[in-house]
Amino acid sequence: MHSPMKNVLARKLWNAGRLASEDLKKLDDVIADPFQLDAREDLIQHGEDPQNVHLVLSGMVCRYKVLQNGKRAIVALMLPGDICDLHVAILGRMDHSIGTLTECSLVKISRGVIEDLLDNYPRIRRALFWSTLVDEAILREWLVNMGRRRADKQMAHLFCEVHARLTAVNRMHDALMPLTQEELADILGVSTVHAQRVLSELRNQGLVTVQDSRVAVPDIVRLRQFAEFEGDYLHLEHAAAE
Amino acid sequence: MHSPMKNVLARKLWNAGRLASEDLKKLDDVIADPFQLDAREDLIQHGEDPQNVHLVLSGMVCRYKVLQNGKRAIVALMLPGDICDLHVAILGRMDHSIGTLTECSLVKISRGVIEDLLDNYPRIRRALFWSTLVDEAILREWLVNMGRRRADKQMAHLFCEVHARLTAVNRMHDALMPLTQEELADILGVSTVHAQRVLSELRNQGLVTVQDSRVAVPDIVRLRQFAEFEGDYLHLEHAAAE
DNA sequence: GTTCTCACCCAACAATTGTTGGAGACGAAA
DNA sequence: TTTCGTCTCCAACAATTGTTGGGTGAGAAC
Numbered sequence: 001m002h003s004p005m006k007n008v009l010a011r012k013l014w015n016a017g018r019l020a021s022e023d024l025k026k027l028d029d030v031i032a033d034p035f036q037l038d039a040r041e042d043l044i045q046h047g048e049d050p051q052n053v054h055l056v057l058s059g060m061v062c063r064y065k066v067l068q069n070g071k072r073a074i075v076a077l078m079l080p081g082d083i084c085d086l087h088v089a090i091l092g093r094m095d096h097s098i099g100t101l102t103e104c105s106l107v108k109i110s111r112g113v114i115e116d117l118l119d120n121y122p123r124i125r126r127a128l129f130w131s132t133l134v135d136e137a138i139l140r141e142w143l144v145n146m147g148r149r150r151a152d153k154q155m156a157h158l159f160c161e162v163h164a165r166l167t168a169v170n171r172m173h174d175a176l177m178p179l180t181q182e183e184l185a186d187i188l189g190v191s192t193v194h195a196q197r198v199l200s201e202l203r204n205q206g207l208v209t210v211q212d213s214r215v216a217v218p219d220i221v222r223l224r225q226f227a228e229f230e231g232d233y234l235h236l237e238h239a240a241a242e
Numbered sequence: 243m244h245s246p247m248k249n250v251l252a253r254k255l256w257n258a259g260r261l262a263s264e265d266l267k268k269l270d271d272v273i274a275d276p277f278q279l280d281a282r283e284d285l286i287q288h289g290e291d292p293q294n295v296h297l298v299l300s301g302m303v304c305r306y307k308v309l310q311n312g313k314r315a316i317v318a319l320m321l322p323g324d325i326c327d328l329h330v331a332i333l334g335r336m337d338h339s340i341g342t343l344t345e346c347s348l349v350k351i352s353r354g355v356i357e358d359l360l361d362n363y364p365r366i367r368r369a370l371f372w373s374t375l376v377d378e379a380i381l382r383e384w385l386v387n388m389g390r391r392r393a394d395k396q397m398a399h400l401f402c403e404v405h406a407r408l409t410a411v412n413r414m415h416d417a418l419m420p421l422t423q424e425e426l427a428d429i430l431g432v433s434t435v436h437a438q439r440v441l442s443e444l445r446n447q448g449l450v451t452v453q454d455s456r457v458a459v460p461d462i463v464r465l466r467q468f469a470e471f472e473g474d475y476l477h478l479e480h481a482a483a484e
Numbered sequence: 485g486t487t488c489t490c491a492c493c494c495a496a497c498a499a500t501t502g503t504t505g506g507a508g509a510c511g512a513a514a
Numbered sequence: 515t516t517t518c519g520t521c522t523c524c525a526a527c528a529a530t531t532g533t534t535g536g537g538t539g540a541g542a543a544c
Binding site for chain 2: 063065067068071073075076087090091092093095096126129130132133134135136137139140142143144146147148149188189190228232233235237
C-alpha cells in the first residue's frame with residue numbers, strides 16, 4: 001500500500017481510481033460517531049422509508065428478503081467500506097431488509113452529507129457511482145453462481161469473493177465468513193443440511209478449514225481453481241497489488 | 243394514460259416521476275437514427291470497452307455470461323424503454339456480454355448526450371438514476387426467485403415480471419416472451435428439458451398458452467397468485483393505472 | 485422431392501438437493 | 515447443577531432437477 005489509510009471508506013473508494021488529498025480529508029470528516037450493533041439486528045426493514053445511509057466500518061451486514069413460505073434469501077453482503085443504501089432517497093419504500101450478521105461497527109451518514117459529496121467532490125462522486133455499479137456486477141455473478149454451478153463450487157466461489165473483497169480493503173486479517181451454516185445456506189439458496197454437507201466436503205478436500213464457525217482458507221489459489229473464480233467482475237484493477 | 247406518449251424512453255422514465263415538457267422534448271431529440279438488428283446478435287461482448295449506450299425501442303435484449311463449461315446464464319432482460327449500459331464510462335472492461343434475443347429496433351446514444359442529460363436535466367438525471375436502481379432491484383428478485391422457488395413458480399414469476407414491465411411502458415400488446423425454450427432455460431438456470439417440462443405443466447394448468455414459441459397469459463391475476471408475485475420491487479407506484 | 489437443421493416434445497434413469505428426525509457439544513439462564 | 519436453546523453433524527428417504535437418447539414436425543437449402 002502507498003499509504004496506511006486507516007479510513008476504510010477511503011481505502012475502498014481508492015479501488016475506483018486515485019483520490020486527491022482533499023478528498024481523503026473530506027472522507028475522514030464523514031466518519032464520525034461510529035456505533036456498535038450486535039449480530040442479527042435489523043438496520044432497516046422492508047417497507048420502511050429511511051432517512052440515513054449506513055457505512056460499515058467492521059463486521060458483516062446483509063440485505064435479505066423473506067418469502068411467503070418463511071424462507072429467507074440473503075441477496076447481498078456488505079463488508080467494511082461498503083455503504084448500505086446510497087439510493088434511499090430515490091426509490092422510496094424499501095423492497096428488502098438490511099440486518100447485521102455479526103457484531104458491527106457502523107456510521108450513519110445523513111442524506112445532506114451524501115449530497116454534498118455528490119455535488120462538490122467529483123472524484124468521490126465517480127467513486128461512489130463505481131461502487132454501486134460493482135454492487136450490481138456482484139449481484140449478476142451471484143445469479144450465475146446460483147443458477148449454473150453446483151453447491152460446492154458455489155460455496156467455494158463465495159469464499160473467494162469475500163476473500164478478494166476483504167483483501168481489497170486490507171481487512172483480510174484472520175478468518176473470513178464468521179457465519180452459521182444457516183446463514184450460509186440462506187446466501188447460497190440451499191437447505192441448511194445441504195450447506196453443512198457441502199462445507200464438510202470442502203473441509204475434507206482441504207480447501208477450507210473451520211474453527212468456531214469461522215472459515216479460513218489455507219490456499220487461496222487452490223480454492224480459486226476449484227471454484228473457477230475469475231475476479232474481473234469486482235473491477236479491482238486499480239487496486240494496489242498485495 | 244394522460245398522454246399518448248409515443249416515446250418509449252419518456253414513457254419508461256415517466257414511471258420514476260413527472261417530467262416537464264422540456265424534458266420530453268429533449269428525450270425526443272435523443273431518439274434519432276434507430277437501427278434494426280436480427281435475433282441472436284451481440285451488441286457488446288465480454289471484455290470490450292464500448293463507447294456508446296444503447297436504448298431498446300422494440301424487441302428483447304439480454305445480458306449474459308458464458309461459463310467455463312460452456313453453459314450460458316442470462317442475467318437480465320432489457321425491454322423497450324430500457325437503456326442497456328448507462329455505466330459504460332465508469333467500469334471499463336465489460337464483465338458480461340449483451341445480445342439480442344429477438345429482432346430489435348435500437349438507438350445508439352453517445353456518451354456526450356448522456357452526460358448532457360445528467361448535467362442539465364435534473365428530472366431526467368433522477369429518473370435515470372431511478373432506472374438503474376430498479377435494475378438492481380430486479381436482479382435481487384431474480385436471485386430470490388432462483389434460489390428459493392421451484393422452477394414452475396420461478397417461470398411463472400418471470401412471466402409476471404415481463405408482463406408488468408411491458409405494461410408499464412404500454413407495450414403489452416400481444417403475447418409476451420417470444421423465446422425459445424433454451425433461452426427460457428438460460429434465464430431460469432435450469433436445463434432445457436426441465437424448462438420444457440415446467441412450461442408444459444403451466445400450460446396444462448391453463449396458466450399460460452403457447453403458440454409459435456410465444457407465451458400468452460390468459461389470466462394475469464391467477465398467474466400472479468400462483469407465482470406469489472408482488473411487484474413492489476419494480477417501483478412503479480408513480481405509473482398511471484391501466 | 486429430399487435432406488438438413490432446429491425447436492419442441494417425451495421417457496427412463498442418474499445426480500443433486502430437500503426433508504425429517506435425531507444425537508452430541510456448548511454456552512446462557514435458572 | 516440442571517435446563518434450555520442453538521449450532522453442528524449425521525443418516526435415510528423423498529422430491530426436484532439433470533442427462534441421455536430418441537421421436538416428431540416445420541421450414542430452409544439443395
